[in-house]
Amino acid sequence: MTQTSADSARNTFRGGATAPYEDPSLPVAERVEDLLGRMTLEEKAGLLFQTIAVMGEDGKLIEDAAKSPMGTPTVRDMVEARRMNHFNLMGGADPTQIAAWHNKVQEIALGTRLGIPVTISTDPRHHFTDNPGTAMLAGGFSQFPETCGLAAIGDEKLVRDFADIMRREYLAVGIRVALHPQIDLATEPRWARINATFGENAELTGRMVAAYIEGAQGGKLGPDSVATMTKHFPGGGPQKDGTDPHFADGREQVYPGDNFAYHLEPFKKALAAGTSQMMPYYGMPVGTDLEEVAFGFNKGVITGLLREELGFDGIVCTDWGLISDAEIFGTAYPARAWGVEHLTEPERVQKVIEAGCDQFGGEACPDLVIALVRDGKVSEERIDVSVRRLLREKFVLGLFENPFVDVEAADAIVGTPESLELGLAAQARSVTLLKNGTDAPVLPLAQGTKVYVEGVDAELAVAYGTVVAAPEDADVAILRTRTPWDPANGPFEAFFHSGSLAFGEAELARILELCGKVPTVVDIYLERPAVIPEIAEASAALVANYGAADGPLLDVLFGRRTPEGRLPFQLPRSMADVEAQRSDVPSDGTDAVYEFGHGLSY
Template sequence: MNSVMHGLLKSHLTIFPVDSRFARLSGPFLLSALLGGCGQKIEYTQPDLGFRSLELIEVDGYRFKDLNKNGTLDPYEDWRLSPEERSQDLLSQMSLEQKAGFMSINTLNMLGSRKAAASGGAYQASDLDEGQVKESEEERARRPNFIGGMNASTSTSQRIQTFHNRHFILRLNEPAGVIATWNNHLQELCESEPLGIPAIITSNPRNHISGNASEGTALNASVFTAWPGELGLSAARDLELIKEFADISRQEWLAAGIRKGYMYMADLATEPRWSRVNGTFGEDPEWVAEIIREVVIGFQGEQLNTKSIALTMKHFPGGGSGKGGQDSHFEWGKEQVFPGGRFYENLLPFRAAIDAGTSAIMPYYSMPVGTEFEEVGYSYNKAVITDLLRGELGFSGIVNTDTGPLTRMVWGVEDLSLHERYKKALEAGSNIISGISDPSDLIAVVENGMVDPALIDASVLRLLIENFQLGIFENPYVDPQEADKIVGNEEFRTRAAEALRKSIVLLRNEENSLPVDARKKIYFETIQGSAQSDPRGDKFVWKELPGIPDLELVQSPEEADLAVQWVIPSLSLFNATGEPISLSLSENNIDVAHVRSIASQVPTILVMDYSNPWVIDEIYDDADKGNTLAVLATFGTTPQALFEVITGAFAPAGKMPFSTPVSNQAVTDNLEDVPGFLEGEGYALFHYQEGLSY
């Protein structure tokens, strides 16, 4: 049998499902049986083995890690076997305590640069948390209530050795080499444990420029290559570029040791007041589905493998239609409504993610109201998870709850005890519980007979298969120096710069005023909404802008031929109070009087940064444009990219990823589950897919 036929046969055999009657014969065992008559010995490629303290075992000329330190080669240690076979063997060796700990995921942070600097050299930023000074009561009091529970007060060693946790969320934004070193410290600790099960590190997005990134949802790009926000990628209307973004981000995460993403949001931006619109790819379910497919393939590949970043697509079945735009992190936003009858349109991006092979899916906290489904949070909703997601949509991967639905966002199950919530979530189909480190309650639920132990085994099996597919049992370690070289390298930044330019949308261009001559005297100011008490927000006048030839920036409108005002409002999820949400600029800490004053003095280019579909009638009206020569939209970009468009070095190419309401009344009257392009005549100031060029 030639090598081509051998490869085709092997790839075909490995697609049998776990519960197939052929499962025990899949992979090398079945292949050996079929090839035995040919008298041909199977050749394998020796993988790189990363280890610190383990012994190696040599069998048939190949090397294997003795993960459980018993001196013999167990099936789960044998990389020649399929992930399913290895997982079944390891599962049989795990205690209930180990299984329960493996089904828990919570935030685990390194010491971090700030605390390392404050330690006077006693600690490094990449240190595990043993010995660090815990957060003070004053610091904890300043943190939003719901996030406070994300950060366990237990030590790393306790979570590894006592709780048997192996899934962790990293929320700190540190240099790549620091993350890589921290990962290696963590893996070394895991390696020393009896079964040698490695850790898997998960993160929220960290490759985007974001005006309102928050710890619980995303990280603003730092050393990681900075691409446009998700809305900006959508606005660029370039699927090949989006796939390239995902592949470049994959390479960076892989180098740093982050192997899983709590991303991306397949939710639709149908409710303009939702504070998480900036994490979506817009309002059109069909276009978002196309993007999601490219993102999954870019991060994971055609199949999950040793170079993949496994994705957790969220928030099933779509979280964008909260009543009144409120968010279900809070009790006042727990209801998800569908006044337009479009529940099933929300599923299109998730179908695309499933077809592309997404490794995991995360249900949201919300509970559906006015549908055929039970009015409980989606993590507890068996009809949604088991019947719809697994049954109708055919998803066979991991269901990962959002962070905290068993202890804080307990919508629809408030009257149940914690143990009863565990039972309901597990029987609904949830496989891994986020926001909990100590598995003792899950253990008790099994020991007291409330749930079938088979549910636990099925969940652990899914989680183990993912880990074996990612190859972290063979080598969970990374090279910190290599991470620093790969992350944010010049080639990656050059490709991201293309996306930053393409994401900018030109909406109005009176009398072809753009592009402008860069030699004009330009007053350039950013006006940013502030979460602080100052209702005027923050303002910054630019003195220079490297990379834009011949650009002359002046420091006052009186000196200028032209003003460029970049207005950047922010609607933070964690500043919500339950009061009705307004999208007007003045109610989001933009100094409207200041913006008007500048525009009254000098011809102005208005640039709006859209993390939400802002209502801008306080500063711009199509019927009375005043001195406004042009209007542009950004979705997380750089001043350099903006001025390349303004000066004509790059012709604008972006298209709006959503509609923007013409007034606050239009916002109030909108149907939460209906995209702006279907809201009807008179709804939009700027329409979905609108965008000009030169």
């Protein structure tokens, strides 16, 4: 749809009149106040909610809620009946299909009384992870290593370039808010979400996040920016026993090293870089001076620390699903109302608002806010404070002037040869060489070396070496594996790899048997720190990756590219050592196999 037809859509519903808030020549503050003064309580309440929107097949709108795979209301219902206009796009598709879907959603929004354009957000889409609760497969977007891999490289320019590519590709399909970066510190080795962090070190993470925000937002938030929702304030890493607060048994965050302040350091760098939004985590602090309620309900954290002490006046959006119970993949899950489970849904909403948050993630119940205001429990003036912040960002991003994207241009912008190549090069650069022979280097391998491969595409490997069918016939074996995890109890939990970091007896014996038959290069995908003392000893060479396809890895093993990675976290020697570590302290192991920052090269 063109801008002319966008104006026409507005005018159709308002008799051709142009309101001051639509005048781009006016200061943003004036436009915000003009639009705010025209809004009903129902329209204000709708603005405070952002939940999942699912795209139909081939970019179509889903018009029947019964056909939504996530069980959410239709976008039309949320926009027209609930007055909502912020949505987190779930799932992937061809870029042109996402762009076309986005424009259809904007058409619905422009047909409402005030024509407030929709803001689309997304979890990360430019990596390898496919956890529908935290990230999406790259699909047609450029694919880089996980953020741990960017930290392993440690190159701020690369991170800035990565975020700039992400920005351009998001803009092409209509995504204006990144529900990332995730800058929790990976001080608890067992935590399931380490792969999406920049590792355990606050100084490194701070440098990375500043570059990330600059690449996504530019020097100043504007029409060419993607707003960053930095998470999870005030740091979600120190989870008790490494469990995750998506689930009730992981609700507690603990600070046995009295190291709460260390986890704040990256967020200070994000604030200095101008992040537009913040997301508090589900966890509830235990054993501190703070109220023992989840951070999204925690006034001492949101208002006291973030707003007043650190001076943040941007948007604070809760993590998803704090208010209402939900069904995920056919299983019932309680609201993540940790510490306030006894409160009713309206009472939870009131506590979030009083804490200082502006928006409810993963919820579609504006009626609860409306009732609280009409019952005198929350003032409309307090609602206006949050509405101003949300409207201000829509104006600054230029959504009122340019609500639509060019569908035909999306394919040419998303996944260009240059950006795809940069992603592949970053995957290779992030590979971390932990060990390279005992007496003499094993790597790089010579072209044509006879290799036996496991976990590697043999058809791809023939372009590098002579692939043989049995270890006994090989000069070298190449084995790809990954950090172990314990089986999960439910379908959603299965996406969160947690539990033991040590290989089971049978799998460890199998790996060591191969190492005993032939010199073996072992590659481990470190989505969490793995316990690998025996593998480190028995392997001929040992490398780690943080999301790398076979091609970039083989490029490194055969010397076509150089490994540059350095460990973004310590690799512990035993699970006993892991269990003895303080969850909030980095590099707290007493006898690590490899320390933070370790990495060899050619």
